[in-house]
Amino acid sequence: xxxxxxxxxxxxxxxxxxxxxxxxxxxxxxxxxxxxxxxxxxxxxxxxxxxxxxxxxxxxxxxxxxxxxxxxxxxxxxxxxxxxxxxxxxxxxxxxxxxxxxxxxxxxxxxxxxxxxxxxxxxxxxxxxxxxxxxxxxxxxxxxxxxxxxxxxxxxxxxxxxxxxxxxxxxxxxxxxxxxxxxxxxxxxxxxxxxxxxxxxxxxxxxxxxxxxxxxxxxxxxxxxxxxxxxxxxxxxxxxxxxxxxxxxxxxxxxxxxxxxxxxxxxxxxxxxxxx
Amino acid sequence: xxxxxxxxxxxxxxxxxxxxxxxxxxxxxxxxxxxxxxxxxxxxxxxxxxxxxxxxxxxxxxxxxxxxxxxxxxxxxxxxxxxxxxxxxxxxxxxxxxxxxxxxxxxxxxxxxxxxxxxxxxxxxxxxxxxxxxxxxxxxxxxxxxxxxxxxxxxxxxxxxxxxxxxxxxxxxxxxxxxxxxxxxxxxxxxxxxxxxxxxxxxxxxxxxxxxxxxxxxxxxxxxxxxxxxxxxxxxxxxxxxxxxxxxxxxxxxxxxxxxxxxxxxxxxxxxxxxxxxxxxxxxxxxxxxxxxxxxxxxxxxxxxxxxxxxxxxxxxxx
Numbered sequence: 001x002x003x004x005x006x007x008x009x010x011x012x013x014x015x016x017x018x019x020x021x022x023x024x025x026x027x028x029x030x031x032x033x034x035x036x037x038x039x040x041x042x043x044x045x046x047x048x049x050x051x052x053x054x055x056x057x058x059x060x061x062x063x064x065x066x067x068x069x070x071x072x073x074x075x076x077x078x079x080x081x082x083x084x085x086x087x088x089x090x091x092x093x094x095x096x097x098x099x100x101x102x103x104x105x106x107x108x109x110x111x112x113x114x115x116x117x118x119x120x121x122x123x124x125x126x127x128x129x130x131x132x133x134x135x136x137x138x139x140x141x142x143x144x145x146x147x148x149x150x151x152x153x154x155x156x157x158x159x160x161x162x163x164x165x166x167x168x169x170x171x172x173x174x175x176x177x178x179x180x181x182x183x184x185x186x187x188x189x190x191x192x193x194x195x196x197x198x199x200x201x202x203x204x205x206x207x208x209x210x211x212x213x214x215x216x217x218x219x220x221x222x223x224x225x226x227x228x229x230x231x232x233x234x235x236x237x238x239x240x241x242x243x244x245x246x247x248x249x250x251x252x253x254x255x256x257x258x259x260x261x262x263x264x265x266x267x268x269x270x271x272x273x274x275x276x
Numbered sequence: 277x278x279x280x281x282x283x284x285x286x287x288x289x290x291x292x293x294x295x296x297x298x299x300x301x302x303x304x305x306x307x308x309x310x311x312x313x314x315x316x317x318x319x320x321x322x323x324x325x326x327x328x329x330x331x332x333x334x335x336x337x338x339x340x341x342x343x344x345x346x347x348x349x350x351x352x353x354x355x356x357x358x359x360x361x362x363x364x365x366x367x368x369x370x371x372x373x374x375x376x377x378x379x380x381x382x383x384x385x386x387x388x389x390x391x392x393x394x395x396x397x398x399x400x401x402x403x404x405x406x407x408x409x410x411x412x413x414x415x416x417x418x419x420x421x422x423x424x425x426x427x428x429x430x431x432x433x434x435x436x437x438x439x440x441x442x443x444x445x446x447x448x449x450x451x452x453x454x455x456x457x458x459x460x461x462x463x464x465x466x467x468x469x470x471x472x473x474x475x476x477x478x479x480x481x482x483x484x485x486x487x488x489x490x491x492x493x494x495x496x497x498x499x500x501x502x503x504x505x506x507x508x509x510x511x512x513x514x515x516x517x518x519x520x521x522x523x524x525x526x527x528x529x530x531x532x533x534x535x536x537x538x539x540x541x542x543x544x545x546x547x548x549x550x551x552x553x554x555x556x557x558x559x560x561x562x563x564x565x566x567x568x569x570x571x572x573x574x575x576x577x578x579x580x581x582x583x584x585x586x587x588x589x590x591x592x593x594x595x
Contacts (some may be wrong), residue, residue, distance in 0.1 A: 005555070012400055012401055014558045015303050015400050015401075016405065016406070018397065019394070019397050019398060019406070019409050020409060021410035022394065022413070023410075023413060024534075025410045026412055026413055026415070026416065026470070029417070029424070029427045029428065029431060030419075030427070032427065032430075032431065032438065033423075033427045035428070042517075043373050043513075044436075045435075045436045047436060048437075048441055049436065049438050049441055054513065055429075080468055087318075087321075090317045090318040090321070091318055093314045093315070093317065093318065094315045094317070094318035094319060096314055097311045097312075097313075097314030097315035098315060098322070101310065101311035101314070102477045103308070103311040103312065104312075106311070109315060112319075112322075112323065112327070113319065115326075116322045116323070116326030116327060117325075118529075118579075118580070118583060119326050119329075119330065120527070120531045120579065121326070121531065122530075122531045122533060122551075122555065122556075122572075122575065123329075123330070123333070123390050123572050123573075123576040123579070124277070124325065124326070124329035124330070124333070124572070125331075125334035125556065125559070125572070126333060126336070126555065126559045126565055126568045126569050126572050127328075127330070127333040127569060127572070128329045128330035129559070129560075130332060130336065130341075130346075130565060131324070131325075131328065131329065134348065146321070146325070146480075147325045148325075149321055150318045150321040150322055150325075152322055155318055155322075157349060160421055179547065180307075180314075181559060184314070186481050187443040199335035208420070209418075209419070209421070209422075210418070211421060211422050211534055212533060212534070216560060217554075226420075227420055227422045230420075230422045230423060230426065231422050231537070231538050233426065234425075234426060234429065234538055234544070241430050241436075243431065244426050245426070245427070245430065247423075247426070248423035248424075248426045248427055249423075251419075251420045251422070252419045252420065252423045254435060255418055255419055255420070256415065256419070259411075259415065259418050260411075263411055263414075266418060267410075267414065267478055270503060
């Protein structure tokens with residue numbers, strides 16, 4: 001990391017102030033969300049608006065779980081995230097296969113994997129829905145998670161990482177009589193902990209936030225995820241801002257906590273997926 | 277499907293290790309299947325949900341498949357290119373395409389200039405405070421778009437939104453942020469720019485940190501001021517990062533869906549309906565799967581062509 005020239009030192013204070021103001025503005029919507037979520041209904045629509053509530057009321061959160069079905073949506077979201085983690089294993093396996101084996105057709109298969117990166121969800125949503133419908137998977141949590149279970153780019157990143165594992169290590173284990181599953185589970189996976197950590201955090205965020213698939217695949221309220229349930233609250237826009245902001249907080253706060261705890265992993269992961 | 281037999285190229289591309297790719301009479305030796313078993317599941321999923329849908333869309337787009345056809349396949353008729361003809365004659369399709377074009381024209385420069393400016397500012401120091409600030413800018417990139425759209429919908433609300441109140445304090449008339457067809461385009465784009473900037477700031481920061489200090493020192497010796505250094509040293513050296521962000525941002529706008537869906541449902545009067553939202557509406561609100569498949573395929577071709585042009589242009593820029 002190269003430090004910028006010291007001559008700039010004199011310019012730093014105004015830059016720092018500008019950036020701090022920008023950071024406050026960027027995060028203000030989240031502050032507004034949290035404070036509104038604990039306001040009594042009347043106060044949220046009062047003119048002039050006030051940033052801090054006069055009293056903290058958890059009534060909106062209570063309504064989300066008691067009158068509305070957000071407990072179920074939360075449960076469904078967690079299940080979808082857990083299913084997505086199975087995809088993590090499949091992607092690690094594929095990355096290992098492409099990195100450490102030579103087999104007929106490897107180049108072609110890998111090129112095909114990379115080619116799927118070019119095809120966006122929005123192009124495939126209609127036919128994928130038809131396929132899931134044919135397979136009887138519409139309106140199921142598996143159906144929600146399945147289309148996004150594996151990402152070509154993650155397979156690519158796993159492969160890049162696993163290329164750096166020395167072959168000798170794997171050969172030695174095989175000579176000791178370890179089967180292929182054993183080699184993968186007790187040597188490759190532990191050595192891949194850094195990339196697994198990055199990918200696990202990104203998988204969690206993507207699964208938790210995902211909107212389009214749950215919106216398309218879940219027909220019944222029984223199968224809604226938080227994102228879908230929340231988007232329906234928008235019909236109450238003019239009616240109940242604290243309720244909406246409580247729902248938004250329910251989605252955002254866990255991610256903010258994860259972000260604060262794992263921010264190094266997340267930023268590294270996104271930079272990797274940015275800069276190939 | 278996981279046991280893909282090595283049909284093509286076995287003879288010429290025989291792997292060197294005896295275990296992999298060795299053919300024994302009557303079938304493959306056990307070890308030869310191993311790589312396919314590792315690669316297989318992920319590969320099959322990628323093909324089923326990445327490649328097969330394009331083929332399905334192509335087939336469905338020449339039929340009149342709708343909700344009735346879904347229940348009873350016998351009623352589905354082959355109708356040739358009728359769907360495409362109808363699509364190109366549909367004013368709403370062109371309006372959605374036009375909106376997407378406007379989003380691109382507004383959004384791509386805004387995201388690139390905004391993210392680059394913030395990244396350059398953040399890069400003036402590597403102190404703890406600056407790294408702390410980076411987190412704030414990145415936060416919108418990891419939060420759910422649905423939640424973000426709801427928050428902004430409340431902030432921009434015409435009657436009791438905070439933003440109109442603040443404008444009122446300084447004497448500006450209330451702005452119909454989401455209910456006026458023209459203003460709504462800007463509002464929806466603004467929310468997306470706010471969300472998308474975080475990731476690009478981080479990408480630009482990573483690229484900025486790889487620039488050697490010597491370049492700036494040389495520029496200083498030549499008497500270049502701060503602005504001059506940004507224009508003559510930073511921007512040219514970030515060529516690749518800028519190109520990369522341009523490509524991904526452009527494709528991102530062509531897939532623009534969540535913000536208009538939640539904020540405006542594509543309204544008022546279709547003013548914020550993006551091409552992706554148009555496909556969604558045709559498919560899942562009107563259940564016109566054949567027609568929507570035709571539109572999907574057109575979007576695919578557009579994205580494919582734009583990407584190919586950009587990659588070609590990128591190669592020229594590199595040479």
